[in-house]
Amino acid sequence: LTLTLPALSLPRPSISLSLTSVTASGAGATIRCQGQRRDVRFFLHKAGDLNLQRQMDPAGDGAEFLIPTVGRQHGGSYSCSYRPRSEPFVSSQPSDTVQLVVAEPSYPKPNISLRPSGRVAPGAAVTVRCECQCRGARVLLSKAGDSDARRVIDLSGDVAEFPIRSVSQRDAGSYSCQYSTKSNPSVWSEPSNPVELIVAGEEPGSMYPLPAPHPAGLSGGLALVGRSEPGSALDFTHANVARLALGAAVLLVLGPILAEVYYSHPREVQDPGRHGPL
Known part of the structure; x- marks a missing residue:
C-alpha cells in the first residue's frame, strides 16, 4: 500500500x-x-x-x-x-x-435529420432526429467544434429527438449522432453522416440580412437616386453639405467683385429741367 x-x-x-x-x-x-x-x-x-x-x-x-x-x-x-x-x-x-x-463495426450507423429541414428563421423551433435500430440504447448528439453542445438521451424506441425550441446563431452548425448499448457503455457506433443547421439571415459574413429602408420624410425636391449600400445615405448628406459650402464660398468671393464693378461703372444723371444728358 x-x-x-x-x-x-x-x-x-x-x-x-x-x-x-x-x-x-x-x-x-x-x-x-x-x-x-x-x-x-x-x-x-x-x-x-x-x-x-x-x-x-x-x-x-x-x-x-x-x-x-x-x-x-x-x-x-x-x-x-x-x-x-x-x-x-x-x-x-x-x-x-x-x-x-x-x-463497434457491427453497430449500423444511425441516420440524422432536421425537422423542419433547410434554412430556418431565428426564433423558430427545430428538432434534430437520430434514428437507429438500437432500441434501449443511449444516443449522443454532437456538434462539430462545440463540446458544450453534447446531449445524451436514453432511447425507449428507435428514434431520439433533440428539440431546439428557439433557434439562434449559436445553434447553427454541423450535427451528428451515435449510440451505445447500455451493456457496453464505452463502445459506440460510428457517427452518422453530418447534417447542417442553417439559420436564415445569420450566416457568417451576413452583416445586413435585410435591406435597410429609405430615410423617411425626404421632400422638397431632394431625393436619392438608385439603391445605395447601408450607410451611403450619410455619404450623400456630406456631399450635399460640401457642395453648399463651396457655393457659399464662391458667392462670398464674387459678391464684392460684382458690387465693385457695378458701382464703378459711369452713370448718366438726368436733369429734371432738361431733356438731354448734362
Whole structure:
C-alpha cells in the first residue's frame, strides 16, 4: 500500500488524445499528458479500472502513452497526474478527463435529420432526429467544434429527438449522432453522416440580412437616386453639405467683385429741367 499526498503547489497537467473523433477497433491511439516541470514521473489513470495505471519517466515535461491496437476494453475516461522524482510520495492533482470512444463495426450507423429541414428563421423551433435500430440504447448528439453542445438521451424506441425550441446563431452548425448499448457503455457506433443547421439571415459574413429602408420624410425636391449600400445615405448628406459650402464660398468671393464693378461703372444723371444728358 502506497500513500501519496496531493500537493496544491504542483500545477495540474493537461491531457489530450491523438484522435478527436471515434476510434475504430484495431486502430492506434496516443494519450498525451503535458506538465510544466521536468524530472517528474507521469501516471495514466482510467476511471473504474485500478489495474490499468501506467507510468512513464520522460526526459521532458510531457509523456505519451501509446495504445497500439484499440479494443473494446480500452474505451473509457482517462486522466493523468505526475510526481516529482525527488518526492515520490507527493502527487499533483489529476488532470481533466478525456473520453476514448471505441467504435463497434457491427453497430449500423444511425441516420440524422432536421425537422423542419433547410434554412430556418431565428426564433423558430427545430428538432434534430437520430434514428437507429438500437432500441434501449443511449444516443449522443454532437456538434462539430462545440463540446458544450453534447446531449445524451436514453432511447425507449428507435428514434431520439433533440428539440431546439428557439433557434439562434449559436445553434447553427454541423450535427451528428451515435449510440451505445447500455451493456457496453464505452463502445459506440460510428457517427452518422453530418447534417447542417442553417439559420436564415445569420450566416457568417451576413452583416445586413435585410435591406435597410429609405430615410423617411425626404421632400422638397431632394431625393436619392438608385439603391445605395447601408450607410451611403450619410455619404450623400456630406456631399450635399460640401457642395453648399463651396457655393457659399464662391458667392462670398464674387459678391464684392460684382458690387465693385457695378458701382464703378459711369452713370448718366438726368436733369429734371432738361431733356438731354448734362
